[in-house]
Amino acid sequence: MDRKDLRIMVIGAHPDDPEVNMAGTIAKFAESGARVRMVSVSCGDKGHRVLPPKELAERRYGETQASARTLGAERYVVLDGHDCELEATMEMKLKVTKIIREFAPHIIFTHRTCDYHADHRAVGQILMDITYFLGVPYWCPEAPVPDVMPAVFFMRDKFTVPREIRPDVVVDVTDVQDQAADALCCHASQFFEWLPPELPGAAEENPGVDGSVEDKRAFVKKYWFVRKEMDARRFGLSVRYPEVFELSEYGKQLSSNEIKAMFPECAIVRERESSGMR
Template identity: 35%
Template sequence: MLRTLVIAAHPDEPEIYAGGTAALLARAGHAVKFLTLTNGDAGHHELERGPLARRRAQEAVRAADALGVIDYEIFDVHDGMLEPTVELRLRVLAQIRAWRPDLVIALHADGGGHPDNRAAGQLAAHAVEFAMTRNLEVGKPALERMPLCLLMTDYASAPVHRADVVVDVSPVLTAKLDACLAHASQFLEFAPWQRGFLDQAPPAGDVAAGRAFVLEHWAEFAEEETFQLAGYGRKADVEEVRRLLAGTREPAA
């Protein structure tokens, strides 16, 4: 069984950038965990931080159910305030050692865009470097083998992202869309408000219209997911990663 840890900055990012791969892995019998390093409490045009954080945690549970993700952990760090500190690096390291992943998927550490996303990428990269270092104690035993690490894209990193591996997620597209719709505060409210098409968003209860809405407005991330070999973690070539992710195919009927 392959153990995968997806590390992002905000709830809803693992779903849109790696949710299809997560669903394929889960359906093939592998274990997937999502970890976000903030609680997403800034991401709304109407809700205050406290109610929004609670709502987004509830949305994350529903999204995990849609994908078959068995654990979804959210750090209690304010959205918009994530910094790559030593304290947070050690918290991420403890999560990595506790989950003992074979595969880590994280955001790019460099570039523009949301500062939280870049900080999350840095924290993942720096934490993985110490995964096997026994004398750096975080309450969990050091790994015996480095995980293989991949980078997922987001809006800001898309121009520099290298698609070393492409995963066709069309077999689980409905599950991915439903996981995104579970985050209604983002895909049906905040992001449409930010991007100027809130008036086109369907009501949360209209599943068919919601799927079509996400598919239309997030088309570049919907039906395939691309990953870049990270410059940290266990060294691997593209062919090894492809063989590893061959397990994402659904079992034959």
């Protein structure tokens, strides 16, 4: 397949979830020629202690567009769901179906359904609910069924109940760490305002929105790339900054060779045999 025909969609609950979990992989897909669209199902309108929801949503929309440019994604779609209020409703399932069918991605990345944040779980649930329906013509008939049925991969999380994520694919993003950090820095309302008080030590070291590019990069690497270092340790990977993904049993099943052909060249793929649908 020609790389420019490869379509990748990353669907998170909040504007910054795709970046937090896989900014480096997004950059690598885009750099390899693939078309990448990022999606936030909510407008992220509650992630602040001072800014009221409407103002915050507008600011965060601007942050998504800057982040998409930084990573080389062709579009960052922000749906109208509200932060802390996402549910796998019929209305939301239809909305997400439409944006998927319109783009017809080969691969979708999303959250697992075990996660501390109800919005993350809801988005995972929406994907689990509609993945089969994507091929059902009379489900959401206003958006026709595309030729391509997507494989669904889960982005990393740290949770172990009912079980921890299985690293079917590992992407080494060490060489794009600055670009990945810069994408996080685009979300200034989060990484330099909302989140630092939640992490021990971070509030004291926060360079703030007006800090230098270098200081902001170093700060987000120290406090958020530690998750990648943690994954390297728990999965025994000799990679400084890995981004790990698990292939969902729902959606198209890919053989390890098919995964290798689609993912960026540096991806390490666990051997698996099955291919075809379900």
